[in-house]
Amino acid sequence: MFNHLLSLLIWLPIVGAVPVLLAGSGRPNTARWISLLMAILTFAVSLFLIPQYHPDVAGMQLVESHLWIESLNVHYGLGVDGISVALILLTTFVGILVIVGAWEVIQDKPHQYMAAMLVLEGLMIGVFCATDALLFYVFFEAMLIPMFILIGIWGGPRRVYATLKFFIYTFFGSIFMLVGLIYLYLKAGTFDLHTLTTLPLSMQEQSWLFFAFLLAFAVKVPMVPVHTWLPDAHVEAPTGGSVVLAAVMLKIGGYGFLRFSLPIVPDASHHFAWVVILLSLIAVVYIGYVALVQEDMKKLVAYSSVAHMGFVTLGVFIAFMLVREQGNTDAARLGLQGAMVQMISHGFVSGAMFSCIGVLYDRLHTRLIKDYGGVINVMPWFGFFYVFFAMANCGLPGTSGFVGEFMVILSSFSANPWIALFAAFTLIIGAAYTLYLVKRVLWGEVTNPHVAEMTDINGREWFVLGAFAVAVLVLGVWPEPLTHLMDTSVNQLVQVLAIHKV
Amino acid sequence: MPTINDILIMLPEFFLVTAACILLLADAFMKPAERVYLHWLSIGVLVVTGYLVLRFQPGTVTAFNGMFIRDGLSTILKLFALLSTILVFIYGRPYMRDRQLYVGEFYTLMIFAVIGVMLLVSAGNLVMVYLGLELLTLSSYALVALNRDSSLSSEAAIKYFVLGALSSGMLLYGMSMVYGATGTLDLMQLHTAAPHSAMPHLLVFGLVFMVIGVAFKLGVAPFHMWIPDVYEGSPTAVTAFIGSASKLAAFGMAFRLLATGMGDFAQHWQIMLAALAVLSLAIGNVVAIVQSNLKRLLAYSTISHMGYLLLGLVNAGPEGYSAAMFYAVSYALMSTAAFGVILALSRAGFECENIDDFKGLNQRAPWMAFLMMLALFSLAGVPPMFGFFAKLLVLQAAIHANMLWLAIVGAVFAIIGLYYYLRVVKVMYFDKPEAGTEVRLQPDFTLRVALSLNALVLLALGLYWGPLLSWCKQAFVG
Numbered sequence: 001m002f003n004h005l006l007s008l009l010i011w012l013p014i015v016g017a018v019p020v021l022l023a024g025s026g027r028p029n030t031a032r033w034i035s036l037l038m039a040i041l042t043f044a045v046s047l048f049l050i051p052q053y054h055p056d057v058a059g060m061q062l063v064e065s066h067l068w069i070e071s072l073n074v075h076y077g078l079g080v081d082g083i084s085v086a087l088i089l090l091t092t093f094v095g096i097l098v099i100v101g102a103w104e105v106i107q108d109k110p111h112q113y114m115a116a117m118l119v120l121e122g123l124m125i126g127v128f129c130a131t132d133a134l135l136f137y138v139f140f141e142a143m144l145i146p147m148f149i150l151i152g153i154w155g156g157p158r159r160v161y162a163t164l165k166f167f168i169y170t171f172f173g174s175i176f177m178l179v180g181l182i183y184l185y186l187k188a189g190t191f192d193l194h195t196l197t198t199l200p201l202s203m204q205e206q207s208w209l210f211f212a213f214l215l216a217f218a219v220k221v222p223m224v225p226v227h228t229w230l231p232d233a234h235v236e237a238p239t240g241g242s243v244v245l246a247a248v249m250l251k252i253g254g255y256g257f258l259r260f261s262l263p264i265v266p267d268a269s270h271h272f273a274w275v276v277i278l279l280s281l282i283a284v285v286y287i288g289y290v291a292l293v294q295e296d297m298k299k300l301v302a303y304s305s306v307a308h309m310g311f312v313t314l315g316v317f318i319a320f321m322l323v324r325e326q327g328n329t330d331a332a333r334l335g336l337q338g339a340m341v342q343m344i345s346h347g348f349v350s351g352a353m354f355s356c357i358g359v360l361y362d363r364l365h366t367r368l369i370k371d372y373g374g375v376i377n378v379m380p381w382f383g384f385f386y387v388f389f390a391m392a393n394c395g396l397p398g399t400s401g402f403v404g405e406f407m408v409i410l411s412s413f414s415a416n417p418w419i420a421l422f423a424a425f426t427l428i429i430g431a432a433y434t435l436y437l438v439k440r441v442l443w444g445e446v447t448n449p450h451v452a453e454m455t456d457i458n459g460r461e462w463f464v465l466g467a468f469a470v471a472v473l474v475l476g477v478w479p480e481p482l483t484h485l486m487d488t489s490v491n492q493l494v495q496v497l498a499i500h501k502v
Numbered sequence: 503m504p505t506i507n508d509i510l511i512m513l514p515e516f517f518l519v520t521a522a523c524i525l526l527l528a529d530a531f532m533k534p535a536e537r538v539y540l541h542w543l544s545i546g547v548l549v550v551t552g553y554l555v556l557r558f559q560p561g562t563v564t565a566f567n568g569m570f571i572r573d574g575l576s577t578i579l580k581l582f583a584l585l586s587t588i589l590v591f592i593y594g595r596p597y598m599r600d601r602q603l604y605v606g607e608f609y610t611l612m613i614f615a616v617i618g619v620m621l622l623v624s625a626g627n628l629v630m631v632y633l634g635l636e637l638l639t640l641s642s643y644a645l646v647a648l649n650r651d652s653s654l655s656s657e658a659a660i661k662y663f664v665l666g667a668l669s670s671g672m673l674l675y676g677m678s679m680v681y682g683a684t685g686t687l688d689l690m691q692l693h694t695a696a697p698h699s700a701m702p703h704l705l706v707f708g709l710v711f712m713v714i715g716v717a718f719k720l721g722v723a724p725f726h727m728w729i730p731d732v733y734e735g736s737p738t739a740v741t742a743f744i745g746s747a748s749k750l751a752a753f754g755m756a757f758r759l760l761a762t763g764m765g766d767f768a769q770h771w772q773i774m775l776a777a778l779a780v781l782s783l784a785i786g787n788v789v790a791i792v793q794s795n796l797k798r799l800l801a802y803s804t805i806s807h808m809g810y811l812l813l814g815l816v817n818a819g820p821e822g823y824s825a826a827m828f829y830a831v832s833y834a835l836m837s838t839a840a841f842g843v844i845l846a847l848s849r850a851g852f853e854c855e856n857i858d859d860f861k862g863l864n865q866r867a868p869w870m871a872f873l874m875m876l877a878l879f880s881l882a883g884v885p886p887m888f889g890f891f892a893k894l895l896v897l898q899a900a901i902h903a904n905m906l907w908l909a910i911v912g913a914v915f916a917i918i919g920l921y922y923y924l925r926v927v928k929v930m931y932f933d934k935p936e937a938g939t940e941v942r943l944q945p946d947f948t949l950r951v952a953l954s955l956n957a958l959v960l961l962a963l964g965l966y967w968g969p970l971l972s973w974c975k976q977a978f979v980g
Contacts, residue, residue, distance in 0.1 A: 167924060
């Protein structure tokens, strides 16, 4: 039996980037086709995860473990559970769409752009597969390099500021996690995540570690008040960079909470859950208002990402209150499930929103809302997609945006109706800023003469937006396969939450 | 009486001394056009020396009544010192030729400096430490001043000489006190005699001065003043040597004096080194931010890197020593790669040393930009590069020594350090090349191959650094 499926998934795009680079700037089309081929191959390989992975079996599957550094007992350890499988599929799916989306758009050194995208994809898959904390950290940090370059070379006018801010912010968050991981390693003698989960830790140790992890993942998610890099990075990044950033990279923060904070430091996570819940509610309500007043479309969607990711952290940490204080494991499961569904759904919706903005930007080279208006008159098909994704962004039932938010609100109601009340504000604020955006961009009369010259989306754009739309719709009306995929893993996580380490 | 066995133990050193003398003579009879033979002969000599070092590897043996120690530590440091010198020869040749510095002295002085390195890291006696150190530094002074028409170069050499002489004086002063307190110069005997000394205060006093001597050689703050000027003023090939082989020697010297000699006084020097480390991390990383000259920037980066190296030494156990050695080796490889790119991009009449000279390099020489990026990310300690794992090990060593605060200081300054490396990457990748400037790569084939390998090794060792670490750890077992 071939049991290197995960390694193949990680290294195929990374190694695939080499021929793309070698194809050189002289033959941009060759580079484009090779990278598309690599992305499709990676997606095809990732589809093999579905038959290979048994959703009813708990624990890591498709495990690979090789001794990497013998004298430190560091392993090249890979494995997936339901949560990782879902996120890997999201990554490979988005991987194709960003390559297609950048096809003619990136004219300057397309081979380097495509290669950076492929490397990034491989590293992100690595993050979701790693079962060794050091390996996780390596992927987690290495990911910054291609993103740094993507924003810095192909970004907007303030790209240098944005990309430096992005890199240093994230590095700042994660280096303290590294110190925490070394501390854990010296205690446990291994970086293996499963062993770290069972390691007994005093409350004081747990608290320090909790904040080390919180800093790393809160920056990545991003949570208020360390979210300020995100609007800058999103605004300046090229469309593909924004899509990957919003659709996959932010999820790594949420994933980190599930993999590190919850199982390794459960007591401190419980003790400080109110901090995270409070910050999540601030994200949902306050950042929602911030989004309302944005004049730049990308900034608006970036802030809406922060608000939506607030639901993820809320769902994750509300589970503690439910399990530890009420013994209500069903509601806790619902919260975690909701957080996961929200992550996947936000991956599709935000990726689609940024792709839409990219479509507009390619035509008019502005992202300011006031430059548009009446776009629906000249681009009916585009308008169709845009409205659809906007609805998903508000959480309209029938789209994927509804499912996750609903689950999280439901479970937080069991914990504390007040939390649910504030969380539910998103339904109003989210609808407000999204519909206001649609109103100003799509509806009304064409006031800008350049808008009148815009052409509707072409086949390539149709493909990208159509693929996102199908994903959003399927997940919205039939989320059962996704929840089934993650059910056992979430159950296991809930059991871990209940175990006191002190 | 020296026996044949003593000579066999020191065979690599004897061979290199003999070869250096022959090369010196041969150079006198060579026409300038034939200098290429000298170049390859020197490299050949270093390769053979490396082979001889490797040949008699296992076990710890001493020669000449304990004057000379051959062990795992000295083997590794010698091999990497030889390797980095070979790289400097290859990278430096076109550069030196363009500046009329392609002379025999360059090769012979370098080789004598390497002999100094080899003696220093194998020293088993305080006299031997001093001898090796002086051989290395005296050759280095001359090398720094090689470009005698340049006032910058002469100024650097004078500064280096004056401060170097001062530090040697301090070191000797410390050694004399240690000798006075224990009555021995032999490091092993010192180790056993020191705890029973009748004058422990004098001993600690001497230790302070020895630490100062080591700090000068490593270039850690506040004894770092010579570093920026010497780095900037020297011919870049010499800077690359001072930044690599010389640092390995400094680590070897620190280990011999502090661990081998004064190992039982670790609680005293640990705290001194911790203070030096914090200062170096702060000064190195913060001052580097405002530099506009890349050589000067790398000089301040050296200061901070030596601070990280001290984080390993502070541990004062085999784990910490191996981490520090791993760090020294990684730093030597990273700095040769970074200086190699500067050497490859410089040409007659043009020093590619200002950060602005690297503007838009990715558009003009993408491969060079890529190699430089690998070196810079490695220096910054971003995974999966080699430099990250070196930092990981020293942070781990510091935490293991119950100095969590020191590791956190190291982590914080890694963030600040990241900024100025990123600034160079930014200039290379995100800026447009300036009109009226051009990039002309040195056409030297061996340089390109060696430089590419050097930089790619930083990535390869980042992905698979286990064997090197085991090797470093073995050196400190038993």
